[in-house]
Amino acid sequence: MTHGKRHRARNALTASLALLAMGSVAACGAADPAEEPGERPLVGVAMPTTTSERWIGDGENVQDQLQALGYDVALEYAENDVPTQVAQLEQMIADGADALVIGSIDGVALKGVLAEAAAADIPVIAYDRLIRESPDVDYYATFDNARVGVQQATQLLQGLGVLDAAGEPTGQTGPFNVELFAGSPDDNNATVFYSGAMQVLQPYLDSGVLTVPSGETDFATIAIQAWDPKNATTRMNALLPLYAGQRLDGVLSPYDGISLAIIEATKTIGYGTAQPLPVVTGQDAELASAQSIAAGEQYGTVYKDTRQLAEVAVSMVRALLDGAEPETNDITSYDNGVKVVPSYLLTPQVVTGQNYRQVLVAGGYYTAEELG
Numbered sequence: 195m196t197h198g199k200r201h202r203a204r205n206a207l208t209a210s211l212a213l214l215a216m217g218s219v220a221a222c223g224a225a226d227p228a229e230e231p232g233e234r235p236l237v238g239v240a241m242p243t244t245t246s247e248r249w250i251g252d253g254e255n256v257q258d259q260l261q262a263l264g265y266d267v268a269l270e271y272a273e274n275d276v277p278t279q280v281a282q283l284e285q286m287i288a289d290g291a292d293a294l295v296i297g298s299i300d301g302v303a304l305k306g307v308l309a310e311a312a313a314a315d316i317p318v319i320a321y322d323r324l325i326r327e328s329p330d331v332d333y334y335a336t337f338d339n340a341r342v343g344v345q346q347a348t349q350l351l352q353g354l355g356v357l358d359a360a361g362e363p364t365g366q367t368g369p370f371n372v373e374l375f376a377g378s379p380d381d382n383n384a385t386v387f388y389s390g391a392m393q394v395l396q397p398y399l400d401s402g403v404l405t406v407p408s409g410e411t412d413f414a415t416i417a418i419q420a421w422d423p424k425n426a427t428t429r430m431n432a433l434l435p436l437y438a439g440q441r442l443d444g445v446l447s448p449y450d451g452i453s454l455a456i457i458e459a460t461k462t463i464g465y466g467t468a469q470p471l472p473v474v475t476g477q478d479a480e481l482a483s484a485q486s487i488a489a490g491e492q493y494g495t496v497y498k499d500t501r502q503l504a505e506v507a508v509s510m511v512r513a514l515l516d517g518a519e520p521e522t523n524d525i526t527s528y529d530n531g532v533k534v535v536p537s538y539l540l541t542p543q544v545v546t547g548q549n550y551r552q553v554l555v556a557g558g559y560y561t562a563e564e565l566g
C-alpha cells in the first residue's frame with residue numbers, strides 16, 4: 195500500500211501547514227469553522243487529470259489546505275477532456291463558487307467560461323498552467339517554468355558528462371546522439387519548458403557536441419499531445435530504427451510519464467541489458483520515476499513540491515476572499531496574450547541518483563521503503 199503511505203506522509207505535513215495557517219485565521223478573517231455548510235465560502239478546484247499522479251497530489255493538497263481554513267471545496271478532475279472541464283467550471287459557477295482554482299488542460303479554451311466567472315465576480319487563480327487569451331485570470335501560482343527547462347537540459351548535459359556537477363563544461367566534446375521530446379502543445383508550460391531547455395542545448399547542437407539523428411528539434415514536431423505516455427511510446431518506437439547501428443546517448447524528456455515510456459521503448463532494443471540505458475531526464479518526481487532513479491534507470495527529474503504549490507494557491511484564495519492582495523513575486527514574465535498575469539513562482543529542484551534520498555526522502559515526499 196505504498197499509495198496510502200505517501201498520502202499519509204503528505205497529509206501529516208499538510209495538516210501541520212494548515213495548523214500554522216490556522217494560527218492567523220482570526221486575524222485574517224478566514225471562514226469560521228462553526229459556520230453551517232452553505233454559509234462557508236465555496237472554492238471550486240478544477241484539475242486536469244487523474245492519469246498522472248502529480249495532479250492527484252495537487253488536488254488533495256489544495257482541498258485539504260482549503261478545508262483546514264474552513265472553506266467548502268468542490269474538487270473536480272476532467273480526465274484531459276476540455277468540454278468536461280468547461281462543464282465542471284460552469285457547474286461551480288452555478289453552485290455559487292466564491293473563487294476558482296484551475297489547473298487547465300487547454301490554455302486557450304477557457305475564455306468563455308472565465309467570462310461567466312468574471313460576470314459573477316468570481317476571482318480566478320491559474321494553477322500551475324497559465325490560462326491564455328483571457329482577461330479574466332486574476333493570479334497565477336506556479337513554478338519557475340523556464341528554469342525547469344534549463345534544469346532539464348543541464349541535467350541531460352551532466353548525465354552525458356558534458357557539464358560537471360557544478361554546471362561547468364568538462365571539455366568532453368562527444369559527439370553525443372540525443373533525441374528531444376516536448377510536452378503537450380495546448381499547455382503553455384510545454385513551450386516554456388522547451389525554450390528554457392533549448393537556450394541551454396542550442397550552443398551544443400551548433401558546435402556538434404550534441405547531434406540529433408532524427409533531425410527533429412522543433413517544438414511542433416517533438417511535442418507529445420496530452421503529455422500522454424502512449425504517444426511518447428509511439429514516437430520513440432518510430433525513432434528506434436535510427437539506432438540500429440549507433441548508440442542513443444540521451445533523451446530530453448519533459449515529464450516523468452514520458453520518461454518511463456522512453457526508457458521502456460529503448461529496453462526493447464537492448465538498452466539496459468546489452469548496453470547502458472540512455473540518459474533520460476524528467477519532471478515531477480512521480481513515485482514510479484523516483485523509484486526508477488533510485489534503481490539507476492531514469493537519470494533524473496525536476497521535483498516540484500505540490501504541497502508548496504497548493505500552499506501558494508490557497509494563500510491567494512484566502513487573501514482574495516479577505517479582500518486583501520495576494521502575494522506575488524513576478525509581475526512581468528507571464529503575458530497570457532491579453533494581460534500580464536501577476537504570478538508567484540516557486541523554485542523547482544533537480545533530483546538525480548546522487549541526491550534523491552536527501553531531497554525526496556528527508557523532505558518527506560516519499561519514504562525510504564517506497565523508493566526501495
Ligand code: BGC
Nearest residue numbers: 246323381383421449477478
Ligand atoms: C506541469 C508539469 C507536468 C505536465 C504534465 C505541466 O503543465 O507543469 O509538472 O509534468 O504538465 O502533467
